[in-house]
Amino acid sequence: MAKTRIKAPGGARSRTAGDVLGALVAGLLLAALLAGIPYGLVEFVGWPLPGEVPSLDALGEMLQNSVSVNVFMDVLAVLVWLLWAQFLVCVAVEVRAVVSGVDIHLPAAGASQALARKLVTMLLLVGAGTLTATQVASAASLPQHTPVPLPAQVTASAQAVPGAAVQAAVSEAAPAAAGPLYTVQADGSGHHETLWDIAQRHLGDGRRFGEIFDLNKGRLQPDGTTMTEPGLLRAGWQLVLPADAKDVPGAAASTAPAAPAAAATAGGERTVTVAEGDTLSAIAEHELGSADAFPQLLEATRNVEQPGGRHLTDPDKLFPGDKIVIPARAQAPAQPSPAPDTAVPSQPNQPAETATPAAPEAAAPVPPAPVSPAPASPQATTPAPTTPAPTEAPASPAPAPAPAQQSQAPATAPATDAPAQESDSSLVSIQQVAGAGALLGAGWLGVLAWRRREQQNARRPGETIALPETTSQAEQVLDRTSSPASVELLDLSLRTLSARNPDALPVVHGAKVAADRVEILVDDPDAEALSPFTDRPGGWWGVRADRADLMTAEEAQDVPAPYPGLSTIGAAADGTHILANLPQAGVLLLDGTEEQVREVARGIAMEAGTAAWGGHVEVRTCGFGLELQQLLPACRVMYTPSLKAATADLARVWIEGHQAEHEGGEQPLPWMVISSAKASAEDLYEFADLVGKARGHRVAAVLPAAGAIDFFPDAQVLDASLTEPQLLEPLGVEVILQRVTDEAYRQLTSAVALTTEAANAAGGVWAQLPDPDRVSVLTAPVPVAAPSHLSVVKDHQEEPVSNGEGREAQAEASGTGADGPADVATVPADVPAVSPEQAPAPAKARIDVVREPGPEGGQAEATAPELQVLGPLRIAGIGNASVQPKLVLLAAYLMFRNERDLGSIGDAMNPVTPWGPKLVAEEMSRLRSRLGLDANGEPHVRPKPRGVAMYSLSDEITSDWANFVYLAERGIPKGPAGVRDLEAALSLVRGRPFAGIADHSWAAPLGQTMISRIVDTAARVAELRTSDEVLDIDAARAAIGKGLNVEPSAEQLYRAWMRIEHRAGNPAAVREVIARVRKMASDWQFSTLQPETLALIQRLTAARETASGV
Template identity: 30%
Template structure:
């Protein structure tokens, strides 16, 4: 602890300061005017009027002007003294006068020194006793009464109390109030944590996992049983924990250090000698009744301290340095975890801003005008804990309720030490958890896989149900993935390499051997093993023939039609990391052969996990086989079974790889190709060159050297085939001579790639994020569906999951069949499985050609036998209506968008801007002005607020800039531009109110701003539960709002928050379109049925439920030509979906019954 001057010396220093202040103040107030009158030149000395300005100056004018400036300065200082003195006498904060800040500070300093005269003189006699009291307190403090044991040395790195951030909603201000008793002391915490420079701004977001050092005087956190700090606020009037900025100015308060000021006053002396008189304490700079009471027991006992000193205190908010305060005789010791303080006595924490910015911040956008922010409003379905198991070891997600004790007081068991070590190691992941830095291609591959799987889920989903979406940590991870994905560069890489394959094949050249690929923003670089002349679309320089470059604007890139004839020439390209400039670096695993990840075991596992997830999800190769050995990348084989298999037997993996390589070597010999690169460019190569990758985090301990050598020999034999082994083999494992060994040292370390010599930061995937990736893939691949959200339900059918009336009876039957302990109580952890339409499953995998190629029975010249009408439960039954005598003309009806009834206007239809989300995103009707290059972020903010009204600035930051450090200026500029763009209503009220004007200090759009999705929900809810013409009209009104797929034409890296909303919109549109099409067809309104199905297909072109509704409508109109065209269109859509998917069995069977087929007659 820093040395403090004894009490007598401090008293003398305060007295000397007061006397000097009095002398300086008297000199400035009285001495300056005296000097100006005696020495200065007054304006009365001038003569000659304006003529004096026309003749040479004899210095008299200059001296007069100088004297006048002196008078002005004296007057300004005197005014400042009067203002400060008045504030002290009234015990109020002095108003800040613009332009006089420096003079007011000087006046406040001098006046505060004079104020110290009286209390210093009164306390001179008791100063020695106070010094003894302070000494006893320092020696008698016990660890149980503080947040943690006091540090042994001020600079001890490991001796500071610590706090682990567990929620993104935590703020420095809250932590300062919780541990230090004063919100403005957030600066002390920021100063102790220079490794987090963003904390200096005051409003930086705290990311879960951050470990913050706390000042030495941090008190123990309240027990879990006490009310949460933000849950309730005490209403008892109490002093502020520190003086306001204005009070600090006139008292001359200085920032106290966290260690030096933590024990300036001692605990009460309980000895018998002092029993007759309460101990006393001297007030120092920065003290408050709250902090003094906390130093001597419980800060909640400040009222007793105030009551004991009412003879010299009239305002508990105003105390002065040097005052001698008596401590209550019977003080209460500080309460520990088992004895929580009485929250009814806790003083309010002061009016603070949600931004947690310093108190002197400006009152601009993004602030709450000094008002306390209300609890956040519910904006979306609350994330629930994931049920997916995480691989071990997994980082701890449990927040420590109290600061970590000092090493001397900590009782650490081996298990606890290991868990703590695992947690620290997880924070050293090579890919930062908060932003997935450098994971652009991995993110793009994973997001693309999720998109394809969710399209297929939408095809399988039952009407009135929803596809499952991730919650909690997995949902946050997906949002981070969408924010950092690099789809543009990924597409350029794929196009350039396929074009290269076409050009090389045309010139009868081999594929060059790649040692690395560097992905720039608008170009890619191929680093070759040997210098080779370039081939279009790549170019090179004369001095670097081993580096080929292709730009995004290259005219040599092949067209999409030509690329369909080219396979991926390097299917085993995978991202290793990024270079010092942040550019992604990839390597060809087929060229590497054996990749060994040495160094730190945990970091090597993270690198292997990142490679595995990218291999399992990338669309670059088209097809890839991956085998995980033992416990390597647990769960990936179940999450991506189409590519990843698992085996626990090294011999089995070796045999599989040996058979794979032997088969490819025989194929090379039969083809006459001398290398794999030559064979891949042959026209008859087909799919013979599938790459096979083995992932072996650790080779089995019982495996002998012969078995390990057999694995590597199967891969390295010449000629090389399409395969690779990635392992983290321990030291001493016999590896091939040409093995690439990369040493994993840390997230800030770089390694040098063999061959290219590039410096690379290795990309890794922490255990937590790997578990999230597995959960995302598993949920997106699920065949189940879940109940619809609450907005689809009415009071009569809330227990039916939002099902339309037609489905209510069937859904109730399904619920009755489920076990009562799960379905009936709603406690099932797994969504209900999809019900089948019949007892015998229909054969799947039929194409349009299969359907059209089938012939009728020769004995029956008519169409298929009629079957029952469509089942209202969802998937239509097979229908074959009576054949048409003559083909009817094609029906191409378009129903105009219906208008709401004039007598019953819908809510929110007043004139104002409209946020359009059901199609290309736009804001219509905004009368303000905004630069065209500023619209993108403003539009996203408007869309976010339209779907999430009543959010705070943290939610906005996380949505628009996920994982980034956002300052007030960045956020406020976007908010201000959007407010100007939306303009005001007829009454002059802003369509985007200021946060101070919203009542609850939350961000939301004005009542006259409409959103097509909100209107859609209103119409859909009304129509789905009303089967009359009014209900059909409401469904028409809802579908008339659909202009395309929701959130069309957005930047892939923007709107990362919108995926759950997009899936909900697609599901709702499909349900409404199918319901209305079915109703109109059954009412013999064929044009209406066609229009409804087509409107739904605008949002979900791949949805076969709507295609079946369209087929039935065309058949009802006897328009066979249109039916054939619609069937052919669906076939094309299926071919382009995820590399090609099969038509559903229901759709194939329906077409088989609807389409007339050629009858083969016997001759």
């Protein structure tokens, strides 16, 4: 098969007399060869073949006789005719190559084609041009995507922002002597440039074309190809010229200066290309005059597609070749931005939704306001400044006033004359996310949850994890539409099938997944279904969730995934997910524009990188997916810059498979390439050739149909431009393609990228929390062996505080109730216990823990509603009336969010089908009726008159979270004397924040901050209750149980638990806790325990061995 390579057209130059003479000679030689040879053969030799087909007898007689001169001449004439025909084909091919820009190499025609190329080139040097007007226009509109650069191959050339008429600079570095970049031009006169032309015009000597070729050989061009020969150019290529090049239009330096250069455009905006070693702060300082102005660059660049199809969302994730937009008329800030812990006064024209209220982070905490809308960022309630300035706790802290004694600032949103409008920005995002399937959503959100648990484990006491200010619309939609239960059913069904039938696994072409069932299509329609599946018509096997006999998740962990190449292609009209077994299908082609192909291919790649049923599969992406390689924890996805690079990786797989077949050993892992970038014919040829050799090695490819259809004529072709059902032939079902748009991808990857950021530093009183893991000395056990669940004699006999509606606990914690423990948590039930006979006399705490006295006569019971979010959502203080879950969620939104306009409320309450203004008004009316009136006779849910943009709540409504923060921040500075405040704060916690009600993903950032504070408080109580001053082992264990109920994977709490049992002198319990934390890490698939956990285990083990005399 002929190998095709794109050949570049160019522009024109003036012709010399030598050019004309050479063209004339070439024309004469071509005429002689094409016309003279056949004329001479006919005239002087005649037709060499016989007039009729000889008989067998005649052929035998001919072979027995000697070869005559006539026969020899005839044979020679046949050979000359064949050579002439080959040369004629070569000439035709070369003429077509010059006209079309496509160079075709004919097999076994090296000398003939070389001669034909030289003659045709010389002839057309002065003749008619090689580009028609149509080709010129096409060349001018070549796609200008920039290939992903190598670290040392970066230019600082400038380009215009989208919409300007300047082409994107190629992010490839030139040698040290390189000069400006020159873009190969094509005009409408029918001529194209050559390297000789460019050298003649800009270097003064056409013979220097070799220098240009040396500078650009193998250099990636905007269309993804490279220069391999001096004669192969394409309009739109960008060539590095020698440093002494003259009169280069729109030249940009190809070597990176100290700071990126930027060229202004007509609109005032411009971009710079990131050079190796650049940072966003450095670019901001060079371009805007201040390094603190880098957020302006980040915001202006957010929607610009970077090499590989990604977007810049993290200022620290800057790569050479990235394009940074310099905003129009950007000015350097007059002074550096304030430090994070510096209060920034709100500006008069600052919108309400971006204002950050002051946070209660002082040494003497201010009691919680009954209502204060939560800031946009979760850190606003508990900010984490970069340079915390903790206030030293006084030796005798002054009593903090109770919450009811504090004046409260009104939380009513400021009125505005502008009419309330429903936001449509999130509706656009909904449309962009809607194509992502429930299985993909479950996998992606699982990754996000896993990464946030890792963040929680990695932070230090008092810190909070890095979080977005608000949950993205894409994440909210996926949270509502994803189906983790379907993923689990599919995964367990396939692994159960593999475990029970390891030697009889059927060939599977695809699967259909619904909420309550899974079906797979096997190759043999007559085969009997294997357990746990049952027969379905048409070769389908099925399993139902309510009837299946499946392995448990723990049992299935050790069973390899039998069909890791199953990938969601889309959904049927009824919502059933349709999956194809890509290694079985081989090659899947996607027809459509590059953007449409990328959207569909991206969905397949994202699911392959996160699917629970996928096991480990090697996924290679081309044209997109660099972020997937960097962010996904399963390490399945690797970005490759081109199909050629993916082919080289496939060659490795083929070699490994070949060695495994002949030498024994494990077969290579399943391998697939998912590409959205068009490849050259030569690269496609090589890839198709290798795919053919690698059959049987579980290899799959998803490619753009353009060009690839010629090499894979039997492959399934799907139209990526269609949003209607189309036939998926291997399964015989109609499917609506799954897709992930650029905007949805940006939002989803940004959320995961943020999980790689360092934690926010502790601020306020939270900075005073000690870090037990930084102390190398373990607290000695109590003098006598303390039993598990040890009861330490208290200084007073008190009754435990009832949680009930939370009112009694709050009154007692405010200093108005009886002095008593606030322990209502469930102690871990199966901690190894010491028998009663071994229980020694209990130890006694050294000091009394007392509370500040409340107002004389106590505090009257409050009657205002309280929103309780530290556990399943509910509203207390409204009697026995039940409240619909959606109304509780609506009240929570009004309390904790600043964006309380119609559009924001509607989007948050239902991200997929947002509430309209009428429905918002109706539900607000219901909530108003349920909450009733405040002390002044006004509704707790304030009416929203016309012209007022925001809804608001009464100042009297409070929350358990506000009380938790108040109590914890009051107790932390007191040391051991504050343990009762901390225990009272924990008594308000009933479970994981915002539990029990779906569709509250808008609260995810705030919920994570709550988890951090609860875990820190529980760990601090455990630490204090093992100290001599307030020793109470049972209370310490209870605090750990409360914390683990909120965050089961918190290693900080497991470490505290180990210290508790060590302090109690219970080595069996220490071993049990160590086993538990290791199992937890295995269950959550953490690669390893935190270094602090491993170090503590080692110290405890060493201490035990030393104590036992080992």
